[in-house]
Amino acid sequence: MAQTLTLDLRQRLHGWRVRGDGAFIDVQADRRDAGRLLAHALGAHTEVTPTHGQANDAPAWTVRLGAREGYDALLVRLRAREPEPEAEDLAPYWRGDFQSLRLGRSQGVQAVAHIDPFVGVTLFEPSTKSLTYLFPAGADVYLPHLEHLVTHGLRVEGWRRGRVDVHAAFVRYRGKGAAIIGPKRAGKTSLAMHLLARGAQLLGSDMAQVRGRDGRLEAFSIPHMCRITRETVWDNGWLNTALADVGEGAASHAEGPLFSHGKYELYDPSMDRVFQRAVALASMDVNALIFPRFDTAVDRQALTPVPPEEGIARLLGSVRHDRPLADWLGFDLERRALAEAELEAWTRTSARLPQCFELRFGREASLIWEEIDATFDGLLG
Incomplete structure (x- = not known):
């Protein structure tokens, strides 16, 4: 699964819950300032609060964020998988800034390598509604991508409400x-x-x-x-x-x-x-x-x-x-x-x-x- 595949569970992960118009998105990160970054990127109309322990209500989506030791080896491992066919019913993203390469799907996890304007990997696990964003150790989080992953969950929940x-x-x-x-x-x-x-x-x-x-x-x-x-x-x-x-x-x-x-x-x-x-x-x-x-x-x-x-x-x-x-x-x-x-x-x-x-x-x-x-x-x- 995405979490066990990508995050070293021995390190302490910090957690926040993003509330946006009734939808709950949980964010887990290996850095203490992720909550501040989220609050800045998501604006005053979402509420970002630290989470301590297990919440009573399940989130609509979970986003995980972290630097990865051995990032290059992970990328090689993902590239070796069978490429995923392109989805004919999805148009290219109209903003056009995020150049990426689909690496394929394995055990229900879709992997994508990002090339420009940042370097990283996103793993999407539809069965658990989880998105994991990894980048090389020593690099910094690319805030627009973190914002985009959280926004993804908010948008899909909006569709469920007829939006x-x-x-x-x-x-x-x-x-x-x-x-x-x-x-x-x-x-x-x-x-x-x-x-x-x-x-x-x-x-x-x-x-x-x-x-x-x-x-x-x-x-x-x-x-x-x-x-x-x-x-x-x-x-x-x-x-x-x-x-x-x-x-x-x-x-x-x-x-x-x-x-x-x-x-x-x-x-x-x-x-x-x-x-x-x-x-x-x-x-x-x-x-x-x-x-x-x-x-x-x-x-x-x-x-x-x-x-x-x-x-x-x-x-x-x-x-x-x-x-x-x-x-x-x-x-x-x-x-x-x-x-x-x-x-x-x-x-x-x-x-x-x-x-x-x-x-x-x-x-x-x-x-x-x-x-x-x-x-x-x-x-x-």
Whole structure:
């Protein structure tokens, strides 16, 4: 099993329980500061508490973390196993940062070697819902990967509650919630950051989960890092000032913000420091769907209403064809499919759907805030 295969049980493991919207994720690590790292990466809307002894209620998932003596020998051993066939029904992870190699499955444990931007091995044991992350002795934990493993459990538990992943930015501005939906480089994060600079709150810069319930479309945060391009920072007066002194390798993920792999990377505490207030939301109603079209040639925005049936079709198309999945993790695809079907059924029967708009804009100066503010003020609550 994953635990006996990978962790030296003679060493003392420290434990924490992560509570996120009713789901319990247990984390075991060979380092005392893992709880602090988790609290930083997962934000204020999850509770990270030390565990002492056996808990009365079983966790939804267990994540194990540790440095491994003899890491290279372990890797050779795993590489010798029969390679696992690629899953045809899993799309590549849209973030694209975590290059990895599937090493195969043995005794019910799926093994994956990570290559860039960090070196490590993840072992996934579906029967016990456990994920084990190992790295060479002397190396440090790669915090975004630890966050990703814990988030995996939270996301799957969300599917079981009828929630669906959406690749979008989610903000609440002037008391109304908006999902900003579009493909890469459409301007989702840029528009969200402009709204934050004017007082908005952020539920997710690139992903969240939604669920239709009665007459509302509800959104729920999935903790993850906010990644912002240089171009977005340069074109945002607030960010350009706040991040002016952040250079390559200037900090760690646990301190932040930092510039890494071509983008500024910030967890919730760093976002709060940048905007000088608490910006993270755990949940909200979605009153509008906004489809951005960023074009540097645009010098004056064009904000155009979109018929609700067209906007909902775009939302459902994004859910089906732009799924934020990591193809090296095992997913409960049947439950996800059921959640997606529930959302589609809700869009056909709900008496009230979010209002929909397309926003074509360019540099910051192209935005007409009087029109944007009036549009948000006019949304149905």
